[in-house]
Amino acid sequence: xxRIFAFIILVAxxxxxxxxxxxxxxxxxxxxxxxxVTNENSSYKIKLCRTTSSDSSVxxxxxxxxxxxxxxxxxxxxxxxxxxxxxxxxxxxxTGVVGQKYTLQILTGDGKEYKSEECIMFPVPxxxxxxxxxxxxxxxxxxxxxxxxxxxxxSGSATGMNKFFRWTFEETWKFFLDSPPRYQCIIIDDTTxxxxxxPVVKETCWKKNKSGNIVTYSILAGQPEYIDKQEIQFIAxxxxxxxxxxxxxxxxxxxxxxxxxDFWNNLKKVSETGGDIFDSQPYLVISNIHNVNDANEMVxxxxxxxxxxxxxxFITAHELDTLNLPHYKSDCVEYVKSxxxxxxxxxxxxxxxxxxxYHMFMDSGDFTFVRPVLKSGDILxxxxxxxxxxxxxxxxxxxxxxxxxxxSAKPDFxxxxx
Numbered sequence: 001x002x003r004i005f006a007f008i009i010l011v012a013x014x015x016x017x018x019x020x021x022x023x024x025x026x027x028x029x030x031x032x033x034x035x036x037v038t039n040e041n042s043s044y045k046i047k048l049c050r051t052t053s054s055d056s057s058v059x060x061x062x063x064x065x066x067x068x069x070x071x072x073x074x075x076x077x078x079x080x081x082x083x084x085x086x087x088x089x090x091x092x093x094x095t096g097v098v099g100q101k102y103t104l105q106i107l108t109g110d111g112k113e114y115k116s117e118e119c120i121m122f123p124v125p126x127x128x129x130x131x132x133x134x135x136x137x138x139x140x141x142x143x144x145x146x147x148x149x150x151x152x153x154x155s156g157s158a159t160g161m162n163k164f165f166r167w168t169f170e171e172t173w174k175f176f177l178d179s180p181p182r183y184q185c186i187i188i189d190d191t192t193x194x195x196x197x198x199p200v201v202k203e204t205c206w207k208k209n210k211s212g213n214i215v216t217y218s219i220l221a222g223q224p225e226y227i228d229k230q231e232i233q234f235i236a237x238x239x240x241x242x243x244x245x246x247x248x249x250x251x252x253x254x255x256x257x258x259x260x261x262d263f264w265n266n267l268k269k270v271s272e273t274g275g276d277i278f279d280s281q282p283y284l285v286i287s288n289i290h291n292v293n294d295a296n297e298m299v300x301x302x303x304x305x306x307x308x309x310x311x312x313x314f315i316t317a318h319e320l321d322t323l324n325l326p327h328y329k330s331d332c333v334e335y336v337k338s339x340x341x342x343x344x345x346x347x348x349x350x351x352x353x354x355x356x357x358y359h360m361f362m363d364s365g366d367f368t369f370v371r372p373v374l375k376s377g378d379i380l381x382x383x384x385x386x387x388x389x390x391x392x393x394x395x396x397x398x399x400x401x402x403x404x405x406x407x408s409a410k411p412d413f414x415x416x417x418x
Contacts, residue, residue: 033301061085064109072101119305122162124255148236155227178332179395205402254306332399
């Protein structure tokens with residue numbers, strides 16, 4: 001939402017060719033509202049914050065508001081203040097109903113009252129299939145062709161339903177660490193180290209990512225009333241580790257009003273606007289929320305009401321073998337060191353000891369100890385003198401610990417297919 005406000009300012013700033021120094025003396029902080037009510041059996045969240053005068057500043061959270069949702073029958077639901085600008089419903093007492101109308105009402109701590117337009121929850125067709133095909137996209141100023149897979153969606157008949165749709169998705173994928181810690185190093189004294197095997201080597205991890213792109217579609221008059229081959233996501237295996245082992249995508253399909261469709265499309269155009277003053281100018285992104293007592297106050301954001309259908313698929317790396325796609329190449333490296341790597345003539349003046357090498361890496365906070373390398377014939381277990389060591393192996397934490405890029409706990413929905 002900061003981007004929206006920045007582009008609104010940009011409209012005034014670039015209305016002529018001559019340079020213009022923006023004066024923010026009359027700046028007013030704007031309320032930003034994000035919220036979605038669906039027919040899913042879950043808590044719905046409303047997020048409130050205010051814009052700041054600097055695009056680089058963190059939006060100010062609104063933590064002192066009273067938030068309500070009213071339906072078309074007059075029933076009012078109070079949202080619990082969860083702190084940090086979030087307000088949520090109780091899933092046991094409130095669930096959106098298809099065909100019902102809903103209105104959002106906000107009373108802020110400074111006495112201002114905001115209200116959304118009345119929004120109806122339209123029915124949504126079920127997702128029939130999610131599938132993928134080999135494809136490519138053009139990227140960068142040089143027009144680089146990137147090969148990958150395109151994920152598509154087909155939906156059931158929308159006859160008699162609303163004709164405007166939006167999609168979001170959540171990706172989850174399994175990957176393996178390049179250098180998981182296999183031994184723990186214990187310093188016994190100034191000359192002796194001990195190495196113990198890690199009981200459980202955590203090398204299998206999962207990552208998650210939520211969609212950031214805006215994907216919408218409208219069925220125009222005279223068109224077939226169903227959704228066919230709607231592109232949802234493009235994945236280039238050479239640019240990401242998503243497809244190295246097993247990948248899953250959960251797609252959600254929303255039925256939205258024509259006005260909300262226009263809101264998302266305009267927001268997408270704002271996001272895609274270039275920085276050149278001769279580019280097409282930003283579109284005005286209209287909110288469906290207003291100040292009850294001041295029609296001139298601008299509010300950013302949108303109160304969304306939509307039914308939702310969803311579907312998940314899994315894709316394994318083995319399935320993609322026949323597509324002849326480029327493979328992902330990890331940039332992880334192991335740092336294999338011994339005192340011999342710093343000869344006495346080096347800038348250090350003298351070769352470091354094994355313990356000094358260990359502290360050199362570990363005290364920085366950026367590395368993990370992976371394993372020792374011993375001279376041929378020596379077996380790990382218990383204290384190890386300097387004469388038995390050949391190398392110490394370290395790796396960056398992002399390459400050795402799940403938690404630096406994902407999680408080590410398998411998701412509840414996950415099914416291993418290979």
